[in-house]
Amino acid sequence: MDKIYLKDIEIFANHGVFQEEKTLGQKFILSLELSLDIKDAATTCDLTKSVHYGELCHQVIQVFQEESLDLIESVVNKVANFILDNYSMVNGVKVLLKKPWAPIGRHLDYAAVEINKKRHVAYIAIGSNIGNKEENLNNAIKKINETEEYLLR
Secondary structure: OEEEEEEEEEEEEOOOOOHHHHHHOEEEEEEEEEEEOOHHHHHHOOHHHOOOHHHHHHHHHHHHHOOOOOOHHHHHHHHHHHHHHHOOOEEEEEEEEEEOOOOOOOOOOOEEEEEEEEOOOOOOOOOOOOOOHHHHHHHHHHHHHHHHHHHHO
C-alpha cells in the first residue's frame, strides 16, 4: 500500500484535562500517515485521484480546533474518523499526536498518543428456503439498506 505523510503539523488548541489547558491553550504536533493506492494519480498526474494534502491539512486543523476535548486520545480518534469519513480513497490512517508541553511537573520531550484505523470489507450472504423466497430476499435487502441508512446518519 502506498503512503502519504504529513509530518509534524504545529497546531495551537485548547485540549487537556486541566482548566489552564482549556483556557490558555498550547502547542500540539500532529503527524498523519495515509494508506492508499496512488497508482492512478501517479500515472495520470490527476490530483482528484489522490489526496490534496494541503486541503487535508487545513481541514484537519479545523476539526482539531473546533472543540476542546479532555483527552488527546479523543482528539486523535476524531481526526482519524474525519479522514476515513471524508476521503474514500484512504484505506487506512495513522494519527500521531505529540503534546510537548504536557503539564506533568517533569521535563520531557513530549507525551504522545497514536491511533491506527483502517477500512474493513465485510460480506453478507442471504438466502431463503421457506415461503416466498424472492419476497424474503427482497425484504432482507430492504432491511439491510434501512440499517445502512440509519448507521450513516
